[in-house]
Amino acid sequence: xxxxxxxxxxxxxxxxxxxxxxxxxxxxxxxxxxxxxxxxxxxxxxxxxxxxxxxxxxxxxxxxxxxxxxxxxxxxxxxxxxxxxxxxxxxxxxxxxxxxxxxxxxxxxxxxxxxxxxxxxxxxxxxxxxxxxxxxxxxxxxxxxxxxxxx
Numbered sequence: 001x002x003x004x005x006x007x008x009x010x011x012x013x014x015x016x017x018x019x020x021x022x023x024x025x026x027x028x029x030x031x032x033x034x035x036x037x038x039x040x041x042x043x044x045x046x047x048x049x050x051x052x053x054x055x056x057x058x059x060x061x062x063x064x065x066x067x068x069x070x071x072x073x074x075x076x077x078x079x080x081x082x083x084x085x086x087x088x089x090x091x092x093x094x095x096x097x098x099x100x101x102x103x104x105x106x107x108x109x110x111x112x113x114x115x116x117x118x119x120x121x122x123x124x125x126x127x128x129x130x131x132x133x134x135x136x137x138x139x140x141x142x143x144x145x146x147x148x149x150x151x
Contacts, residue, residue, distance in 0.1 A: 007055045013039075014059040021068065028069075036069050 013035060022028045023035065039056065043066050047053055056062060121127040 003051055006052050010052070010056055010059060010062065014062050017061050017065060019061065021065075032069070036066060040066050040070065 017023055020026075022032045024031065039062060042053055043056055043063060045053075118127075122129075
């Protein structure tokens with residue numbers, strides 16, 4: 001019964017779309033985004049039971065609709081499903097193809113995070129800097145004090 005209702009839904013969508021480019025004319029609406037998000041995986045994915053997929057493929061206007069949106073909004077895919085590129089660094093000599101600035105970006109990310117955490121600690125009062133008075137023995141170093149929160 002579920003497959004029958006899904007086939008009926010696809011048929012009704014096909015009838016509603018007709019020969020239009022989008023459901024409400026020449027420009028996409030939120031309904032187009034919703035329908036496409038459901039139809040594209042159904043059309044492109046390899047499924048164990050292809051009954052619904054075969055029914056969708058028989059509705060040529062819905063297939064053209066999906067292909068049109070894929071080529072219009074996802075031009076790098078060209079409306080065709082391609083295999084994902086092999087990830088770099090899998091022991092096949094592709095380490096040289098990795099981002100040459102990967103270490104620099106990682107270090108910069110860590111430093112930005114550290115500065116953000118220290119800034120938060122200072123601004124929230126968790127950590128404060130207090131300078132001691134200069135006595136006859138010379139200068140005293142800057143001391144960091146941590147205040148313990150009382151619950």
